[in-house]
Amino acid sequence: MGKKGRKKDFSTKEKELLEIENLKLQKREKQASIISTIVIMIVSVITAILKWLGLID
Numbered sequence: 001m002g003k004k005g006r007k008k009d010f011s012t013k014e015k016e017l018l019e020i021e022n023l024k025l026q027k028r029e030k031q032a033s034i035i036s037t038i039v040i041m042i043v044s045v046i047t048a049i050l051k052w053l054g055l056i057d
Contacts, residue, residue, distance in 0.1 A: 011016070050056045 047056070
């Protein structure tokens with residue numbers, strides 16, 4: 001087989017490395033979603049307090 005066959009058939013080590021990278025990416029995405037949710041909640045609370053105090057309409 002030539003190079004074309006090698007590209008299609010990854011070795012187990014390459015597959016493991018890709019899986020590790022995928023898991024790292026998923027972890028970063030999860031952290032980003034948690035952080036964005038927390039920020040949105042904080043902004044919502046601040047907005048509610050300012051509206052309650054009548055500082056914003």
